[in-house]
Amino acid sequence: MGAFLAAIRRCMDAGLAPRGDAETVSLDLRTAVHGAVSLCVNQPALLWPPLEEQVDRFLAKLVGVPPAKG
Structure with a gap:
């Protein structure tokens, strides 16, 4: 879970995602994708x-x- 969690934290730190509990968000995202x-x-x-x-x-x-615009 380290890389997923780190990516979520980077998004939050960069202002790309709302600040929150990165661990919970990471777990939710992994669960959804899986x-x-x-x-x-x-x-x-x-x-x-x-x-x-x-x-x-x-x-x-x-x-x-x-979502990315493209």
Whole structure:
């Protein structure tokens, strides 16, 4: 969890994400990403959105980092 936690803290320190409990946010984000991947693997017949889009939403909703414009 070290790299994930460090990345969340860097986002918070840089003002890219709201300040908060970085450990809890990191755990929530890891749980969301792991869950999404697990569900895609275990229920491949469902029409899943692209994982990249899901991760962008997780970052926005759980961390407060807006999606990159591109």
